[in-house]
Structure formats: C-alpha cells, structure tokens
Amino acid sequence: MADGMKPLGVAVVILVGLGGSAASAAERAAPPTFSEEERAVFFDDAFAALEGERPDYSAPAAEQPTAIAPAPATAGAWGDWIAADVVETEIKRQAAAIAEATRSEPAFRAGGWRQTRDAAALLGLMFRVAAEHDEPVRWQAVAPRWSVSFAGAAAEIDSGAPFQRAEALRDALAELVRGARPEPPVTSNGSPAGRGVLMRRMELATGERLPETLVDRRSWRRGAADARHEAQLLAVLAEALLAEGLEDADDESYAAYARQLREAASSLATAAEGEDRAAAATALEACQRSCAACHDDYRG
Template identity: 30%
Template sequence: MARTMLVRTAYVLLALAVTTFAWAQTKQPKVVRRAQPPKFDKPDSTYFADAFKEGLTGERPGNLGVAAAAVVSTGGNTGSPTAAPAGNTGVAGSGWAALVSPATLEDAVKTLKLQIDTGVTTPSEFAGKGYKAARRDFSVMAMTFAIIGEYEGDVRWKKDAPAARDAFAQTAANAKVGTQGVYNEAKKRKEELQDLIGGANPFEGKSAEPKATWGSVCNRSPLMQHLENVWEPKLKPALSDKGQFAANIDKILLDAELFAAIGAVLAKEGMEDADTSEYTALCDKLKNASTEIVEACKTKDFDRASKASIEIGKSCVECHENYRS
C-alpha cells in the first residue's frame, strides 16, 4: 500500500516538472525598449570629418617647446591675459647669451665667493697681500654682475645685479691699497655676498641702470690677472692632455665661457685701448678661441679644443708684449 502511494507521488511530481518546463519554453521574452539613434538631415558643421586634414592649416609652429608666458589676474575679466610683471629685463642686443650660460654665471659668483672668503680674513693679512687678490676677485665679480644685469634671459640674481655690480666695482677700485677702511668695505661685500647666495637680498631698495658703463665696472689689469691665474696652472694643462680634458670637461667649459666673456668685456667702449683696432682684434681672438673650446667641450672633441687653446696662448703673448698693464 505504502509503495503504491510513493509511486503515485513520483508520477505527480514528474508530471508537474514536465508541465512547468513546457510552459517556460512557450513564454515570450521580455521586450527591452531602447532609444532610437538620432537622424540628421544634413552634416553638422560644428565638427570636422577629419580634424587633421580640415582643422589644422598652415605651417607647424617652430616654438612648440617654449613655455607660455606666465599670466596674472588683473581683477576683472578683460578677455585677454596680462603678462606677469617683471623686474630687470636685461639689455636688448647685449649678446651675452651667445657667450656664457646662466649656469656658468651662477657658478662664477659662487667660485669667486670662495676665493673672497679666503682672501678677506684679517686686517693684517689684507694689508699684506690680501688686498691685491681682493681687487682681482672683486673686479671679476663686478664684471660678472654687470653681465647678469645685461643678460637677455633668465639668470639668478638678475634683479639685484646692477646694484651688486656697482658695489663690487667701487670696492675693487678702492682695493689698490690695504688700509683698514678698505678692509672694512671688503668685509662688508663678503657678508653681502654670503647673504645673496644664501637667499637674502642685501641690495634691496638699491637701484642702478642695467646697462653697464664698462670703464667704471672694471679695469683691464685685474681681468688679465684672472686670466693668468686660470690659464697657466689650470686650463692650459687640461687642454694639453686628453685624459685631463675628459676628466675636467665641465670645469673647462665654465672657464672657457668666462674667458670668452672677458674677451668681449676687454673690447667694450670705455675700456683701456678699446679704441685701437689692433687691440680689439686680439680681444676677438681670445673670445673666438674660447668659444671654440666651449663648442669642443659640448661635443667632447679634444683635438678641436687643443687646437683652439693654441690660439688663446698666442693672443695672450701678443697682448702682453704690447698692452700689458
């Protein structure tokens, strides 16, 4: 009896399963209604069919890598940006950027600062022979700040360079003697230089013309002393040996750029003998040979640099024979 009931129940369950499956197969799928794509009667002129062919016209700009000038808000919407206010913009046509880089000018200031630190120590040392080295270093420092002040382009300390130029030029002119007064002045320049490199502004509120009056900035003799101080013991040996050239190429490039700058300064209006064509030709020879060494450093061409160094040696000898002072 129980077995019969179990069989009947199984048949009923099987029948229900078959019926459910059949009903599921006959159920209509749910229709999903979607929005129809838009239809346009004519092409929309707002967009280009091919942006590169239709949207770009004319020659490709040659200055795509140059950053856009900074802009500042003027407080109202005028519809056009306003260039950020600038300080000293240099002297148009100065030509310094073709001879010396901003990095070299900054390094020169820092290197001269170290020399001044060791030269301006005590009044007695300064009175002995320290004032002579100080005159040389302050003269080159004044020249460097003069170049920075006239530089066409961004370079560190440009805003304060004209005032710094005049301060160091005055101290260099006074440092023909080693008196206590000159020592005190030199010590003040040393402290100002420390503050300037450290990020302070010791020349704030002091203004001067960016364009230098070169006869008042420096004299020939201290600049020539700097050339001698670098050429014989340092630069000349490095340009005579391929191994030294490779090992000191960055320092050679820096010194060569400064040599080129000094060659240009020596021929500036107001400098001694700058009105003599024979003399300015020697200055140009120094400048051009130094520039050749700079280019050789950039391509690591020792032979080219060595050949140019011979021209520097010749220009030095010829200049000393006729114009040493």
C-alpha cells in the first residue's frame, strides 16, 4: 500500500463516527402543545363519533344511467336488419370520415364541418344500435354513453363549434377504435340523427355504392360484401326514419314507404350474402322505387 493512504476500513469508521456526531448534535422541534379550549374542538376517538356504516371504497362505483334519444318502436329488432360486424365496420368508416374532414382547420372550415356533423350524427345512431343489438357488438358496454355524446357533438358542430372541439371528438374516437376506453368528449345531449342526415347516407347507398357493385359480374364478385354492408345499413336507416320526433314519422303513408324500403334493403342484403346478383339488382330497383315514390309525395 502506498505511503500516506489509510486502509478503507479506517475511512468508513471515521465517516460513520462523523455522521453519528452530526445526528446527535441536530436539534429536534418540540412537540406542539394545546390549551384545553383548543383541545375541545377535537374528538378523542373520531371513529366513535361517526354514524352509519363506513363506505366500501373497494367496491366499483355504480355507473350512472345515461338516457339515449328516442328510437323507433321496433328498435329491439336491430339484429333483424343489421349484423354486428356491419355495425362495427360502419363505426370505423365514420371514424375515418371524421379524421379526413378534420385533417386541418382550413379543411374543416371549408366544408369538413358538414361531413363531421353528419358522421357524428350517424355515429350516434350506430352506437345506439350497438347498445341495443341482440348480438355481442364491440363497444356495446360503452355504446350508450357514446351514442349520447355523438348526438350532442353533431348538434354542437351544427351550431358552429370550433375546430378544437371536432379535434377532441376525432382523437377520442380514434382511441376508442384502437381499443382504449377514453371518456366521451361531449356530454351534452342531442337529438337523433335528423332526416336530412339519414337521407344523405341513404342516397349515397342507393345512388352510388350499391349500383357500383352491380355494374357487371366482375364488380359483383368484388363488391358483394360491400353490397351486403350497404343494404343492411340502408335497412337500419329506413327504420331510423321512424324515430319519435322526426318529421312525418307519425304519418302512416310515410311510415309505409319507410317499411317498404327497409324490406327491400333486407332482401338485397340476403341476395348479397348468397352472391345472387340478379336478385340483388331486383331488390335495388325496389329500394329506388320506394325512395322515388316517397320523394314525389313528400318533397313535392
């Protein structure tokens, strides 16, 4: 060992000794003292003064029920018109529509707000269908709250809500689709999807997407699955036209047109599942005739 260096053990002893001296030299604060008057405000035993049973904080909190906007009288039969996988796919497609419409604030202000509003209103409907479906549907447990949230969001956007509000909606929905469980960003109630929103989506189905699958055999082979999706969704939209409070929903003739459309759309979906192009084309014509007759009587 080099001259002048102390062994390690000696150094440790020295440090410990110094630490002990410092600790013993430190002064501790004196405990507080209270007068009899001050002591009178305290209980000798706080638990003895409590009344009733102590709450069980380990139990899960009860979720508060959330009202959903009125639905058609036959809402319990959603499974008759649309399969669980179609509900899930349409929710994802509307989420993509919102993402596209809110890609930037200028795009949103230039017209994307309308697309966002319509998509939010349709999501309000689709989450309601998910909540009430008789088959297990993804997001079914949280669907009631999201149905209300999207109905409220559609109303807010239609009233001029800022871009940041739509952004929050988009981001929360994206998290939900990815598998997270975010809180719905909009808590205000809204009305069911209005007739204008429903009609625009129906016209997209009957005027573009379904005819595109029936152009020829090749398009049918590639598009039969899409035809099934659009047809089942069309049946649900026709049923949604009869929701309480919507214009003409209590008119018997109008309701008859809606039911004709619903049945024709259901037939189209069945044909698509069986890959029967001829039957699907016939059913689409029935859908279009029902729409045209209704428009003649109610649009003038």
